[in-house]
Amino acid sequence: xxxxxxxxxxxxxxDLKTLxxxxxxxxxxxxxxxxxxxxxxxxxxxxxALADLPLSVFLNEAxxxxxxxxxxRLILDGHDRNAFAPIAxxxxxxxxxxxxxxxxxxxxxxxxxxGITPEMAAAVSKICRNQDLILIAAKRRVVTKFxxxxxxxxxxxxRIQPNHPxxxxxxxxxxxxxxxLLGNGDAVxxxxxxxxxxxxxxxxxxxxxxxxxxxxxPTQSCVLAHVTTTLQLMERHAPVDLVFQSIGGTQAxxxxxxxxxxxxxxxxxxxxALRRGTIGDNVMYFETGQGSAxxxxxxxxxxxxxxxxxAYGVARMFDPLLINTVVGFIGPEYLFDGKQITRAAxxxxxxxxxxxxxxxxxxxxxxxxxxxxxDMDDLLTLLAVAGVNYVMGVPGxxxxxxxxxxxxxxxxxAVRRMLNLAPAPEFAQxxxxxxxxxxxxxxxxxxxxxxxxxLLERA
Amino acid sequence: MAxxxxxxxxxxxxxxxxxxxRIFLPRAGAALTTRATLDFQLAHAEARDAVEERLDADRLxxxxxxxxxxxxxxxxxxxxxxxxLLRPDLGRKLDDDSRQHxxxxxxxxxxxxxxxxxxxxxxxxxxxxxVLERALQSLDRTxxxxxxxxxxxxxxxxxxxxIGETLGARxxxxxxxxxxxxxxxxxxxxxxxxxxxxxxTDAERNCLSNIRPQGLPYADAARKLVYxxxxxxxxxxxxxxxxxxxxxxxxxxxxxIDAKS
Numbered sequence: 001x002x003x004x005x006x007x008x009x010x011x012x013x014x015d016l017k018t019l020x021x022x023x024x025x026x027x028x029x030x031x032x033x034x035x036x037x038x039x040x041x042x043x044x045x046x047x048x049a050l051a052d053l054p055l056s057v058f059l060n061e062a063x064x065x066x067x068x069x070x071x072x073r074l075i076l077d078g079h080d081r082n083a084f085a086p087i088a089x090x091x092x093x094x095x096x097x098x099x100x101x102x103x104x105x106x107x108x109x110x111x112x113x114x115g116i117t118p119e120m121a122a123a124v125s126k127i128c129r130n131q132d133l134i135l136i137a138a139k140r141r142v143v144t145k146f147x148x149x150x151x152x153x154x155x156x157x158x159r160i161q162p163n164h165p166x167x168x169x170x171x172x173x174x175x176x177x178x179x180x181l182l183g184n185g186d187a188v189x190x191x192x193x194x195x196x197x198x199x200x201x202x203x204x205x206x207x208x209x210x211x212x213x214x215x216x217x218p219t220q221s222c223v224l225a226h227v228t229t230t231l232q233l234m235e236r237h238a239p240v241d242l243v244f245q246s247i248g249g250t251q252a253x254x255x256x257x258x259x260x261x262x263x264x265x266x267x268x269x270x271x272x273a274l275r276r277g278t279i280g281d282n283v284m285y286f287e288t289g290q291g292s293a294x295x296x297x298x299x300x301x302x303x304x305x306x307x308x309x310x311a312y313g314v315a316r317m318f319d320p321l322l323i324n325t326v327v328g329f330i331g332p333e334y335l336f337d338g339k340q341i342t343r344a345a346x347x348x349x350x351x352x353x354x355x356x357x358x359x360x361x362x363x364x365x366x367x368x369x370x371x372x373x374x375d376m377d378d379l380l381t382l383l384a385v386a387g388v389n390y391v392m393g394v395p396g397x398x399x400x401x402x403x404x405x406x407x408x409x410x411x412x413x414a415v416r417r418m419l420n421l422a423p424a425p426e427f428a429q430x431x432x433x434x435x436x437x438x439x440x441x442x443x444x445x446x447x448x449x450x451x452x453x454x455l456l457e458r459a
Numbered sequence: 460m461a462x463x464x465x466x467x468x469x470x471x472x473x474x475x476x477x478x479x480x481r482i483f484l485p486r487a488g489a490a491l492t493t494r495a496t497l498d499f500q501l502a503h504a505e506a507r508d509a510v511e512e513r514l515d516a517d518r519l520x521x522x523x524x525x526x527x528x529x530x531x532x533x534x535x536x537x538x539x540x541x542x543x544l545l546r547p548d549l550g551r552k553l554d555d556d557s558r559q560h561x562x563x564x565x566x567x568x569x570x571x572x573x574x575x576x577x578x579x580x581x582x583x584x585x586x587x588x589x590v591l592e593r594a595l596q597s598l599d600r601t602x603x604x605x606x607x608x609x610x611x612x613x614x615x616x617x618x619x620x621x622i623g624e625t626l627g628a629r630x631x632x633x634x635x636x637x638x639x640x641x642x643x644x645x646x647x648x649x650x651x652x653x654x655x656x657x658x659x660t661d662a663e664r665n666c667l668s669n670i671r672p673q674g675l676p677y678a679d680a681a682r683k684l685v686y687x688x689x690x691x692x693x694x695x696x697x698x699x700x701x702x703x704x705x706x707x708x709x710x711x712x713x714x715x716i717d718a719k720s
Contacts (some may be wrong), residue, residue, distance in 0.1 A: 170476030367506035396481025403640030413489040456470040
């Protein structure tokens with residue numbers, strides 16, 4: 001039982017997960033689940049009670065039962081008491097002040113990584129304003145490597161997302177070339193296949209690998225098929241750089257995705273064994289998003305933001321090259337409008353970075369959400385200030401296969417210019433070498449480099 | 460160095476035609492040019508309007524009855540657009556009056572058609588009747604007892620479970636407006652569920668998606684739907700175990716299935 005009294009009114013919260021849910025800034029998914037605060041005042045009362053809570057409580061009271069959930073076991077068994085020591089005596093509120101303090105720098109945050117649990121990160125995020133989420137996350141960079149170096153300070157990378165409604169090879173190629181000409185694709189060239197058929201995925205993998213080899217691009221490719229499909233394809237010696245999988249924050253949510261931790265371990269080991277990375281061995285790519293557990297009725301009456309942070313607790317055990325929240329994809333019944341989407345994305349980025357993940361974000365919305373491209377412009381800029389590792393590059397921001405809007409190749413250019421950010425160093429060098437950028441790193445007037453000519457033969 | 464030979468524009472434009480994606484858009488500095496920006500705004504405006512639009516149910520009702528079809532109008536428990544968007548659970552169940560109304564019509568039906576605007580009233584206004592007519596033409600009415608066509612307002616896919624169960628139908632086909640994409644504000648989907656009852660999951664349904672002239676054309680959609688209806692009845696199931704193999708069958712064979720049933 002947790003309680004607080006404000007001006008004579010007492011508020012009671014029967015358990016930790018109720019307190020966490022009620023302390024969460026308003027969002028439609030928690031209302032849909034029936035766990036949100038009943039009033040604005042109750043929300044702040046819960047935030048005040050949460051702020052007074054010792055962080056150590058999260059090591060003693062599990063929000064999802066330890067015996068029934070392997071994600072809880074992964075989190076609690078993996079907790080590093082030594083790393084936790086500097087903050088062991090703090091409350092959640094004091095932890096926020098500690099994170100913001102001038103004395104806490106990048107090294108302090110890096111040392112803390114496995115000392116905090118996802119629930120601690122979620123708790124402190126709930127009492128942070130958006131500005132705090134940006135300020136604290138900007139202290140922490142997480143660097144990963146495969147064929148290039150992602151996540152360095154002063155850099156912003158992008159995924160080329162060349163999806164096509166029927167996986168047409170020429171259509172995918174056309175979108176990918178467009179992205180490269182606009183300086184995108186250093187995070188990954190990654191296709192969501194329209195069909196999960198192994199044959200189709202094999203063809204797409206071969207296509208992307210040929211593209212990368214032909215142009216000698218220091219980047220990686222990925223076909224975002226289910227992990228079981230990718231495992232099969234690795235056995236058949238398909239050119240798999242990265243293993244992709246959507247993950248959630250409870251065992252039941254993962255089960256709804258058709259996975260468990262053992263399957264992730266198996267695929268991680270299989271991808272490592274291929275040794276395709278030239279400068280590093282971060283071989284996993286994860287996607288997440290608030291609301292996925294509730295939509296699978298796998299949420300244990302926990303709020304969606306806490307469960308999202310728990311998904312990061314899963315991800316960080318597999319040293320991913322890339323992980324992004326697909327923040328606005330799920331729809332307005334989970335995140336209603338641009339304000340809720342923006343808040344959720346900043347929380348996700350913050351929690352991911354605190355937990356040591358190379359966070360990216362699919363800054364996005366669907367057409368039935370109360371949001372538009374202006375909201376995405378705002379969010380993209382905020383995330384870039386917060387130091388997000390990468391965002392999506394979708395032709396014209398319009399994904400013609402998944403039917404939602406994200407950020408465009410042009411948006412990546414814009415935010416790089418506004419904030420003086422560069423692509424990954426190896427990729428920036430390649431752009432200069434093939435003549436796409438000038439000595440200052442600015443894109444040249446549109447012209448097709450000679451090295452691209454062989455690709456057009458496929459047309 | 461940039462290639463100083465002429466850009467092979469012809470090949471680039473061939474590549475451009477290989478995808479509906481917005482590729483090779485011109486830029487103004489680090490942003491899109493005015494025209495490309497406004498084109499996008501227009502597409503988004505159309506998609507938003509499609510979401511907000513309400514189905515002209517009176518008109519659709521008249522169009523159905525003028526074709527000699529028996530139709531009935533119902534409402535989901537979602538009172539307005541906002542609660543429809545925020546409370547998927549309400550869009551999945553009938554309101555009380557509608558339930559009473561349908562109970563009075565309950566009978567021994569092989570198939571019930573439900574038409575719901577879902578997230579695109581425009582899709583339903585344009586494509587529901589053309590597909591329904593074609594499907595009805597190829598169903599042998601001596602062996603398929605069809606329930607009154609149900610026109611449902613503010614309905615989600617699973618409302619078909621409630622409707623089918625209330626009517627006593629063995630199979631329900633829900634025609635529904637799909638979530639509008641930027642380049643497809645009027646896509647219709649059809650979901651087929653065997654033995655409909657409240658609580659069915661999506662894994663227990665078969666779906667035909669992207670029905671519109673630029674996507675899955677009417678005749679193909681109707682042909683696949685009729686094929687799935689026959690297979691569902693023959694195998695007494697729908698869902699992941701019932702694959703859509705209508706593509707592999709010549710149309711003559713489909714008629715043969717029709718004649719046998």
